Amino acid sequence: xxxxxxxxxxxxxxxxxxxxxDFAVGKTSLxxxxxxxxxxxxxxxxxxxxxSRKVVVVAQAGELTEVVMLLWDLAGSEAFNQIRTSYLRGAxxxxxxxxxxxxxxxxxxxxxxxxxxxxxxxxxxxxxANKRDLLPVxxxxxEWVAEAADRLAVPxxxxxxxxxxxxxxxxxxxxxxxxxATAPDDPG
Amino acid sequence: xxxxxxxxxxxxxxxxxxxxxVGREHALLGEIETRLTSVEHQLGDEExxxxxxxPLMHTAIRRQIHDARDxxxxxxxxxxxxxxxxxxxxxxxxxxxxxxxxxxxGFDPRLWWWRLRARVGGVPGDAIGLRAYLPFQVTDxxxxxxxxGLLIHHAARRExxxxxxxxxxxxxxxxxxxxxxxxxxxxxxxxxxxxxxxQHIVLEAGRFTFLAVVVDGIEPPAFRADLRELLQAxxxxxxxxxxxxxxxxxxxxxxxxxxxxxxxxxxxxPLTRQxxxxxxxxxxxxxxxxxxxxxxxxxxxxxxxxxxxxAPLIIAAPTPVPPTPVVLTVLPPTPPPTPAxxxxxxxxxxxxxxxxxxxxxxxxxxxxxxxxxxRRQGDWLLVRRTAADGTAQGWVAAKGVxxxxxxxxxxxxxxxx
Numbered sequence: 001x002x003x004x005x006x007x008x009x010x011x012x013x014x015x016x017x018x019x020x021x022d023f024a025v026g027k028t029s030l031x032x033x034x035x036x037x038x039x040x041x042x043x044x045x046x047x048x049x050x051x052s053r054k055v056v057v058v059a060q061a062g063e064l065t066e067v068v069m070l071l072w073d074l075a076g077s078e079a080f081n082q083i084r085t086s087y088l089r090g091a092x093x094x095x096x097x098x099x100x101x102x103x104x105x106x107x108x109x110x111x112x113x114x115x116x117x118x119x120x121x122x123x124x125x126x127x128x129a130n131k132r133d134l135l136p137v138x139x140x141x142x143e144w145v146a147e148a149a150d151r152l153a154v155p156x157x158x159x160x161x162x163x164x165x166x167x168x169x170x171x172x173x174x175x176x177x178x179x180x181a182t183a184p185d186d187p188g
Numbered sequence: 189x190x191x192x193x194x195x196x197x198x199x200x201x202x203x204x205x206x207x208x209x210v211g212r213e214h215a216l217l218g219e220i221e222t223r224l225t226s227v228e229h230q231l232g233d234e235e236x237x238x239x240x241x242x243p244l245m246h247t248a249i250r251r252q253i254h255d256a257r258d259x260x261x262x263x264x265x266x267x268x269x270x271x272x273x274x275x276x277x278x279x280x281x282x283x284x285x286x287x288x289x290x291x292x293x294g295f296d297p298r299l300w301w302w303r304l305r306a307r308v309g310g311v312p313g314d315a316i317g318l319r320a321y322l323p324f325q326v327t328d329x330x331x332x333x334x335x336x337g338l339l340i341h342h343a344a345r346r347e348x349x350x351x352x353x354x355x356x357x358x359x360x361x362x363x364x365x366x367x368x369x370x371x372x373x374x375x376x377x378x379x380x381x382x383x384x385x386x387q388h389i390v391l392e393a394g395r396f397t398f399l400a401v402v403v404d405g406i407e408p409p410a411f412r413a414d415l416r417e418l419l420q421a422x423x424x425x426x427x428x429x430x431x432x433x434x435x436x437x438x439x440x441x442x443x444x445x446x447x448x449x450x451x452x453x454x455x456x457x458p459l460t461r462q463x464x465x466x467x468x469x470x471x472x473x474x475x476x477x478x479x480x481x482x483x484x485x486x487x488x489x490x491x492x493x494x495x496x497x498x499a500p501l502i503i504a505a506p507t508p509v510p511p512t513p514v515v516l517t518v519l520p521p522t523p524p525p526t527p528a529x530x531x532x533x534x535x536x537x538x539x540x541x542x543x544x545x546x547x548x549x550x551x552x553x554x555x556x557x558x559x560x561x562x563r564r565q566g567d568w569l570l571v572r573r574t575a576a577d578g579t580a581q582g583w584v585a586a587k588g589v590x591x592x593x594x595x596x597x598x599x600x601x602x603x604x605x
Contacts, residue, residue, distance in 0.1 A: 011438075013436050014436075015336075015338075016337060016358070036355075049362045050359075051337070051355050051358030052355065053351050070336075070355070072358065086368070086369050087362065089336075090335030090336030090338075091336070092336070
């Protein structure tokens with residue numbers, strides 16, 4: 001019996017992904033939940049960004065593809081200014097984050113999405129409506145979040161960084177979008 | 189009459205009385221006991237003891253240094269002096285090793301050119317040498333996509349986790365962007381160096397990428413120019429791949445050897461094959477040039493300084509005409525390197541010792557006799573004639589000799605008769 005050939009290493013792609021959202025919506029917690037971290041969170045408040053790494057393996061055209069996401073967790077307390085624009089350059093994708101308990105945190109997301117699309121028109125994005133565990137009534141997405149996702153034309157995930165709900169799924173979905181694979185069914 | 193109390197009642201009364209009389213002292217005693225236990229615990233636990241006295245020691249030392257600086261220096265000198273001495277010694281040994289290694293193996297024409305320029309600019313030779321050989325090492329080379337901050341290739345002396353390198357590249361890009369934005373995009377300058385202690389990160393940006401090179405020590409002259417040149421070459425060779433870079437570093441794998449060559453900067457390099465051939469060629473050319481110049485010098489000297497004529501040998505010969513003794517110059521049988529031009533005597537002449545009319549005659553040449561013309565000086569020729577009485581040479585007026593054995597024209601030469 002001939003020796004089994006080792007499978008070829010999957011094609012690896014590195015992609016820059018920006019995590020965008022208002023102050024205290026849980027961006028950093030979302031990133032911290034499942035990523036390889038090295039730097040302290042204090043960098044977000046000093047230079048306005050902290051880079052982390054998340055790897056997902058997705059199927060593309062029958063072959064496995066490794067997507068290394070370099071997650072740029074951007075400070076969310078400032079306006080969409082010049083510094084933020086420079087951090088968005090070269091982004092291949094983004095995760096837009098809002099707080100399910102604070103509807104007003106949706107307002108800035110369209111600004112972020114427009115800013116990103118002005119730099120790269122077809123950049124894939126995912127909306128993470130976070131803090132699902134704090135909803136008074138567990139269930140589907142509130143109407144205002146679903147409308148926002150439709151308006152932004154992005155898939156919606158109701159996530160909980162505290163419990164880890166849907167965090168892996170939203171990263172995997174974005175990974176598939178980044179390499180142009182067919183997205184899974186919309187969980188929203 | 190005092191009522192009879194039971195034992196518990198009596199004890200309770202005594203306790204109440206004791207509380208009234210010494211209650212305060214009792215509480216104080218309890219507090220003292222607690223503190224004593226704490227102190228005993230701290231004395232028994234080294235960590236706790238250190239934690240307790242460290243703030244005091246800091247304050248005491250600071251105050252002592254402030255109040256008695258000289259005494260403190262005197263007290264610490266044996267320790268600090270030795271430490272400094274050892275550190276300086278180690279640095280000098282590093283420097284010496286670097287110099288030795290460069291002298292043994294180094295060959296860098298550009299360094300020579302830089303040294304020449306510095307000398308022309310008035311920098312002392314020792315300073316140039318020291319500057320060129322300061323300890324220096326490249327420990328990491330990050331080749332980073334400029335816009336996205338994605339790591340394309342990382343070359344390092346030590347193994348390092350890929351995850352760390354990728355995150356570090358992102359953070360370096362963020363810091364670079366941050367500085368650029370913070371100091372205003374109007375300024376054309378870019379962050380080109382980050383220093384931390386002995387090490388620093390040299391940043392060199394190209395059109396699509398930038399290099400972040402971690403350097404330990406002081407980089408040699410022209411290091412930055414070399415980096416720029418290397419980066420330009422890599423970008424030129426892979427323009428299409430870099431312009432459309434989508435995060436697949438494998439498409440730029442051919443650039444890796446060039447990028448890794450940066451790690452060898454500052455290290456003594458053995459001569460390459462081309463350099464060895466060049467050196468051999470130069471050495472061969474130098475030998476040939478020396479030999480050629482030497483030969484030319486010898487020939488020129490010989491032509492300008494002919495060997496002196498040997499002393500004339502007087503031989504008595506039974507020659508009927510003229511009846512005077514013939515003075516012959518006997519020459520050593522050394523054939524001339526090239527045959528001298530021939531001529532023939534137009535008439536009978538005396539060959540004279542010097543090219544001057546009336547100079548002493550050394551031999552006689554008959555009319556029509558063939559002679560070798562050895563030299564010309566003004567109107568005089570130095571000729572050699574061979575006859576039965578031997579070979580002789582001497583000066584004769586040029587007009588007395590017909591070149592190429594021309595037929596003789598007997599012409600009287602009164603000054604040579």
